[in-house]
Amino acid sequence: MYTPSFFEVDDPELIRTFIEENNFGLIVSSKDGSSIQETLTPFLFSSDENIVLGHIARANPHWKEWNENKRVKIIFQGPHCYISPNYYQSSINVPTWNYTAVSMEGEIVEDLSEQKAFMHWLVDKHEQSLPHPWRFDEANEQFLKLFDAVVFFKVRITKTTAKFKLNQNKADPIDLPWLTNSQRAIHPLKEKLRP
Numbered sequence: 309m310y311t312p313s314f315f316e317v318d319d320p321e322l323i324r325t326f327i328e329e330n331n332f333g334l335i336v337s338s339k340d341g342s343s344i345q346e347t348l349t350p351f352l353f354s355s356d357e358n359i360v361l362g363h364i365a366r367a368n369p370h371w372k373e374w375n376e377n378k379r380v381k382i383i384f385q386g387p388h389c390y391i392s393p394n395y396y397q398s399s400i401n402v403p404t405w406n407y408t409a410v411s412m413e414g415e416i417v418e419d420l421s422e423q424k425a426f427m428h429w430l431v432d433k434h435e436q437s438l439p440h441p442w443r444f445d446e447a448n449e450q451f452l453k454l455f456d457a458v459v460f461f462k463v464r465i466t467k468t469t470a471k472f473k474l475n476q477n478k479a480d481p482i483d484l485p486w487l488t489n490s491q492r493a494i495h496p497l498k499e500k501l502r503p
Contacts (some may be wrong), residue, residue, distance in 0.1 A: 309411040309469045314477045317470035324353065326470065327360075327410055333435075334364065335463075337380040346370075351380045351382065352429050354462065360412070361426050363460045369440035371459045378416040380463055385409050393476070401478075408472045414465040423460045 327333075336346045347370045351360045360382065364371055374380075381410060388407035393399070428444050435441035445451060 309409065309471055311469055311471045312477070315471050315473045317472050320399075323410055323468060323470045324357065326386055326408065327351070327353070327384050330384050330408075330410075333362075333382045333384045335370075335380055335382050337370070337373060337377060337468075339376050345373060350434075352426065352431060352433070353383075358465050359417070360414075360463050360465065361422075361429075361460070362463065363426070363458050365436055366457050366459050368459075371461065374416045375463070380414060381402075381414060382412045382463065384416070395406065396478070406474050407475070410468065411462075412465050412469045413467040414463040417462050417464045423458075426460060439450070 318324075330348050331352065332348060333351050334346055334348050336344060338344045347362050347364050347368060349362050351362045353359070362382075386408035388405060391404045391406050393401040393403060424444075424446060431442065431444050435443075459492055
């Protein structure tokens with residue numbers, strides 16, 4: 309991912325928080341370079357911060373190519389928005405797009421053996437804020453049979469690139485009253501980058 313230095317984020321805690329808040333990622337791989345497979349799925353960090361956990365449908369042929377090429381890329385996208393030249397106080401600007409993204413490269417290291425634990429973590433993460441959270445029931449045999457329809461996996465991360473393109477290269481501040489709701493969503497991220 310092309311990342312000029314003024315947009316690069318290298319704070320591990322900020323990157324981890326970003327991924328936890330935007331954990332629906334795109335995993336991309338290619339068996340031989342002639343075709344590219346991609347799958348959208350939620351990810352979680354394991355206790356080892358260099359490993360992320362995921363799952364895809366067994367009916368999805370994407371996982372089958374990992375036997376031949378274990379290298380993958382995972383992309384997480386956060387808030388993004390169009391920026392009009394009218395948002396700046398000076399007139400010498402052009403239209404652009406502000407966005408936040410993290411790209412991780414790594415290798416599939418093994419099938420995920422902690423399948424039940426992973427499902428507990430994933431469900432609890434997304435159910436905890438609901439008024440009546442659904443709970444994973446290990447006693448339900450019909451539910452457990454559904455595990456056969458899922459491929460669980462781990463990715464050992466070898467490289468992480470985080471890019472928050474939030475006008476850090478502009479001395480001219482954005483006039484906040486112009487901001488739309490989507491633009492307001494990314495403004496707090498810029499504040500986190502301030503020293």
